[in-house]
Amino acid sequence: MALSDTKIRNTKPSGKPTKIYDTDGLFMIVTPVGGKWWRFKYRLDGKEKLISLGTYPEISLIDARQRRDDARKLVANGVDPSTFKKEQKAAKVELTENSFEFVAREWFAKFTREWSKVHTATVKERLERDVFPYIGNRNISDIKAPELLLVLRRIESRGALDTAHRTRNHCGQVFRYAIATGKADRDPSGDLLGALPPVKYGNRAAITDPKELAQLLRAVDNFKGSFVVKCAMQMLPILFCRPGELRHMEWKEIDFETNQWKIPAEKMKMENAFTVPLPSQALKLLNELSPLTSHSIYVFPCQRSPLRCMSDNAINAGLRRMGFEKSEVTAHGFRATARTMLHEVLNFDPDAIEAQLAHAVPDRLGTAYNRTKHLAVRTSMMQVWADYLDGLKNGVHV
Numbered sequence: 105m106a107l108s109d110t111k112i113r114n115t116k117p118s119g120k121p122t123k124i125y126d127t128d129g130l131f132m133i134v135t136p137v138g139g140k141w142w143r144f145k146y147r148l149d150g151k152e153k154l155i156s157l158g159t160y161p162e163i164s165l166i167d168a169r170q171r172r173d174d175a176r177k178l179v180a181n182g183v184d185p186s187t188f189k190k191e192q193k194a195a196k197v198e199l200t201e202n203s204f205e206f207v208a209r210e211w212f213a214k215f216t217r218e219w220s221k222v223h224t225a226t227v228k229e230r231l232e233r234d235v236f237p238y239i240g241n242r243n244i245s246d247i248k249a250p251e252l253l254l255v256l257r258r259i260e261s262r263g264a265l266d267t268a269h270r271t272r273n274h275c276g277q278v279f280r281y282a283i284a285t286g287k288a289d290r291d292p293s294g295d296l297l298g299a300l301p302p303v304k305y306g307n308r309a310a311i312t313d314p315k316e317l318a319q320l321l322r323a324v325d326n327f328k329g330s331f332v333v334k335c336a337m338q339m340l341p342i343l344f345c346r347p348g349e350l351r352h353m354e355w356k357e358i359d360f361e362t363n364q365w366k367i368p369a370e371k372m373k374m375e376n377a378f379t380v381p382l383p384s385q386a387l388k389l390l391n392e393l394s395p396l397t398s399h400s401i402y403v404f405p406c407q408r409s410p411l412r413c414m415s416d417n418a419i420n421a422g423l424r425r426m427g428f429e430k431s432e433v434t435a436h437g438f439r440a441t442a443r444t445m446l447h448e449v450l451n452f453d454p455d456a457i458e459a460q461l462a463h464a465v466p467d468r469l470g471t472a473y474n475r476t477k478h479l480a481v482r483t484s485m486m487q488v489w490a491d492y493l494d495g496l497k498n499g500v501h502v
Contacts, residue, residue: 105125106126106127107124107125107126107130107132107165108165109164109257111124111167112132112140112160112165114475115132115134115140116134116135116224117134117135117136117138117320117357118134118136118402119136120136121133121134121136122134126165126168126169127170127174128176129144129145129146129156129172130142130143130144130168130169130172130455131145132142132160140160140161141156141158141159141160142156142157142158142159142160142161142163142168142171142173143156143157144157144171144172144185145184146175146176147186148179148180148182151318153184153186153490155175155185155186155189157171157175159169163167165439166251169452171208187467190311192474198279201239202243202245202287203241203242203244203245204235204236204240204242204243204244204247204278204483205236205242205276206241207244207281207282207285207287207288208231208235208278210281210285210410211277211278211281211282212227212228212231214281217297218488221352221368221370221371221388222246225352225412225413226348226406226416227274229412229415229416230267230270230271230274231271231274233266233415234255234258234271235255235271235274235275237253237344238255238258239251239252240246242269243287244278244279244282244287245277245287245288245289246284247292248292249292249293249295249296249299251292252272252275252292252293252296254298255271255275255295256268256271256272256296256299256300259271260300260301262417263424263430264466265300265301267417268300268492269300270286272293272296272300273293275293276291276293279291279292280291282363292372300461305369308442309430309431309433309434309437310433310434310437310439310440310444311432311433311437311441312440312441312444312445312448313382314445314449314496316500317341317441317445317496318332318494318496318497320428320433321341321493321496321497322497323426323427323428324341324426325337325338325425325497327422327425329422329425330407330422331419332393332396332397332404332405332407332414333404333414333419333422335389335392335393335404336351336404336414336418336419336422337419337422337423338348338389339386339389340435340438341387341438341442341493342385342386342486342489342490342493343365343382343486344439344441344442344460344461345380345382345439345442346436346439346462347416347419347435347436349367349371349372349418350404351402351404351413351414351416351418352371352402352413353365353402353403353404353413354401354402355394355397355398355400355401355402355403356401358382358390358403360387361389363382364379364381364382365379365380365382366378366379366380367379371468372462378462379479381458381479381482381483381486381487382486383486383487383490383491384487384490385490385491385493385494386490390403397410401493417489419435420434420435421434426450429447439461442457442460442489443457443461444488445492446485450485450489450492451483452481452488453478453481455478456478456481456482456485457485458480459478460478460482460485460486
């Protein structure tokens with residue numbers, strides 16, 4: 105007599121395993137502790153065999169019968185369902201270990217110790233955001249150039265052409281690693297040379313007119329998007345550090361006793377530890393952010409995950425949202441703004457400005473700038489600069 109859900113539910117465990125039968129070799133074992141296991145009994149080459157079909161209620165009666173019928177078809181064709189199941193499992197493991205994401209993470213783990221912290225975070229972010237969601241589960245040996253090009257086109261379509269080119273390079277390194285480890289035969293990224301428009305590098309757009317800068321600063325103060333992004337856009341003109349350095353700012357690097365941001369060497373472009381004096385305006389922003397982001401290691405965490413910092417496009421996207429074109433201003437352009445106006449408007453010594461920009465320019469004695477070079481002058485200069493920006497917003501200097 106065939107089983108029913110009612111009979112299954114009403115079958116109580118006893119002191120030893122109990123079998124209750126359905127039809128065509130399907131039955132259930134009820135264990136002494138109440139577990140209910142589906143089994144299928146079949147004969148192949150004159151031998152009686154068993155295969156597990158899962159547990160109840162995760163596998164319903166209807167599902168168990170379907171699995172039984174699938175197994176019966178295999179038996180009818182001379183295929184052992186147990187062997188077939190093992191081969192399927194092995195194939196799935198092989199596919200996982202040969203997937204683009206698996207190989208990429210293996211490559212990443214092998215080489216990341218040779219990279220700076222900033223570069224490591226940037227490469228990881230690009231792969232996880234722009235590549236893995238689209239080709240991560242694909243067998244790396246099956247990926248062709250057109251499929252990879254679609255991934256890069258998505259990045260290009262949001263205006264991040266430079267990131268698209270750099271991502272192609274990262275993928276190329278992954279493919280070449282796969283070739284070296286016997287998981288792929290060729291690198292399709294090489295076929296995409298010339299498939300993306302070239303990046304036109306040059307001076308980043310920057311505002312150096314006081315009236316235009318005042319308008320921009322007021323627009324940032326009225327930004328209606330993410331508060332964390334707004335604070336980053338407010339902080340960047342004040343500190344005029346590299347945008348990547350700001351995005352990767354960590355709470356543990358902020359010394360509130362000395363009012364300094366102490367950036368470790370591995371996060372700096374020139375790989376030298378660096379100290380940034382924090383004017384009162386920057387400290388105010390940090391205090392406003394603390395209740396919102398101090399649960400993360402990052403001052404400016406990613407909106408989706410506090411384990412990652414803000415994306416590399418967040419500030420520029422915020423500027424575009426407010427109507428400022430790429431030809432007018434970029435996140436990196438605030439460095440040129442400060443460099444020009446600190447010298448030409450506020451008359452600060454170029455050496456102190458270059459030191460604050462963390463440029464690897466030797467001084468007159470041929471010694472490269474260290475993290476505390478001109479620190480006293482820079483501390484005063486940063487407060488004067490922040491006060492000047494406040495004055496612009498209030499119409500004092502324009």
